[in-house]
Amino acid sequence: MRHIISVLLENESGALARLVGLFAQRGYNIDSLTVAPTEDATLSRLTLVTHGNDQVIEQITKQLHKLIEVVKLTDLNDAPHLERELMLVKVKASGAQRDEVKRCADIFRGQIIDVTASTYTVQLVGTSDKLDAFIQALTGTPILEVVRSGVSGIARGEKTLAL
Amino acid sequence: MTSQTKQTEMLSGAAMVIRALADEGVEYLYGYPGGAVLHIYDALFQQSKVKHVLVRHEQAATHMADAYARATGKAGVVLVTSGPGATNAVTGIATAYMDSIPMVVLTGQVMSHLIGDDAFQETDMLGISRPICKHNMSVRRPEDIPAIIKKAFYIAQSGRPGPVVIDIPKDMTIPSQTFPYHYPSEVKLRSYQPKLKGHSGQIKKAITALLAAKKPILYAGGGVIMGGASDELTELAQLLNLPVTNTLMGLGCYPASDKQFIGMLGMHGSYEANQTMHHADLILAVGARFDDRVTNNTKKFCPDATIIHIDIDPASISKTINAHIPIVGLVKPVLSEMLELLQQKKKKLDSAALKKWWQQIDEWRAVHGGRYDSDSPLLKPQYVIEQVSKITKGNAFICSDVGQHQMYAAQYYGFNKPNRWINSGGLGTMGFGLPAAMGVKLNFPDDDVVCVTGEGSIQMNIQELSTCKQYGLGVKIINLNNGYLGMVKQWQDMNYESRYASSYMDSLPDFVKLAEAYGHVGIRVTEPEQLMPALERAFALKDQLVFLDIHIDPKEHVYPMQIPGGAMNEMFLSKTERT
């Protein structure tokens, strides 16, 4: 099953390498990983998407906890949560395709953020599923480039992952 | 008394390294010099609190420090240079990591501004050591050195212990640049707060389950030894009359001579230990990790057992075998709390059921009971170990290498005290034995310290005979010489129709002459009747290193041996018998 794990990590050199190394060493999957400092410059916030059965996910969270620089972590799947991913898609858009892409972007609440005579670049934000669906919907439109940010996640309601 | 604010001392980074070690109470530092650590060596030279032991290969320095830690519970300390010095230490760091041994390893590094340039003797030691140590750090500012060293000791020795590596660029130790020195008395890390006490609710649950058991077993591992909990474990076992088995790493945490001890379990465990474990209805696992060399096929593992698992590392619980009642905490306070509750309750296990269980165990004991062909005209390795045990009254430190000899030592010495059986269990590092014995002998000069080894393993760090001479380390080397990489040969006998691909060691040296060349005493033993006189002579030579080259039956196999893919209790019992 797909899990989204949020981690607060000491913002120190080597900490991220250690975390990523753990996944490689122990053969766990990383489907996506986003990292950036938080409002507290000493901490980085990671969102990690992985998959595995319950036993594997339990081991992943325990092994992450063991890393000295991991301050806190939570499996967002344990409670209602929000996830968002940003995608930039550059497509070939000429002639009739220009309208088609525009319509499709509107339906998905995407924005065209760059235009040339023959291309559009669409920006889209949503769950990973929604981004997948958008790509599916672009049938017939040649895709030149796709850039995805990976998932960022946060718990719904009052629940927080903070010090 | 007048209150006087102590003036802050100004020290160079190099001096701070050594001073911090002294303030940490470190007596010996094991290492080898080189360009990147010369400032530190110079600082070492100018004081007398911390003594340095110069090995002949950096791997030996790490094993010496590691064995000191195994014997005392305190972190051993290593100092090596950058590049090849650091990479030579890698095997020793991994060895310590696999067995959760506290160690602090200081590695030199090229000057900060050269890092990343492929400078002379530069290796990315932080990258190399990351997967084989509990933590690693590099020094960015000389004034951070005391705090980093304090943190390293704290991390190495707390929670589930392990080695910590500190990488020190040469420009952090320049003698002319001084900084205020202050050694912190404690460290607090917001991201690392190992649990100490176990969850009381879980402990109560465990007691209830334990008291309801009809066929219990206490399965204790290296965590009991590193956790200093042998007394509590022994008390608990005796209070409830539980059969006790130890892992390879746990030997000595319960006295082997006691009738409740049923031997080591696992791949080369005793028949009775593996049977008892397999048929148990309750397993109380303490500081053990259900390693693959214990469980055999996990799918067939102990079908009837409720499992209580006490361990400091939550990641060790339910990793390979699901625990019904997990208790995360230091084994010592958890066992103490269990003892207290049991004493209050004044309840015991169902005595009729327990009696029946013991009858069954005694029947299993009679089946194999550690027998070997003692009528053979050839010297049997098991017999040698029994005689070593006799002459040292079971009190020696036994530092083992890796192979068949290691298993014979584990099976036949009979460890009655913790911290006396020193071996590389997790990584299985050949070459560990001699440096380990050296590390112990240096710190316990009045005790008998034995290195049990084979002609293969001893040659992996044989150069340390020179270090032994320099520091007067009177280790007794028991070389169980079978002329083969015996453990490899055994597998080839069993699985490859005795095709001995590269397991025969041709052109062995004359070990007696070799020992003599290094300035030690060498004795060759080829006949059974020569053994006892040779041992007597060796152990009478208190301060001398004696190398006993003992020619044993080259065909001997280690038994019992679990049958691959089978349950705990499926074993070969000899070359012709199996369960």
Ligand SMILES: Cc1ncc(C[n+]2csc(CCOP(=O)(O)OP(=O)(O)O)c2C)c(N)n1
């Ligand atoms: C560094 C290292 N290399 C290889 C091995 C694989 N190995 C395990 S036991 C063994 C044979 C050891 O031979 P010896 O020291 O003569 O002991 P014996 O088994 O004959 O008692 C080997 C090669 C190992 N454990 N460690």
Ligand SMILES: [Mg+2]
């Ligand atoms: Mg051999």
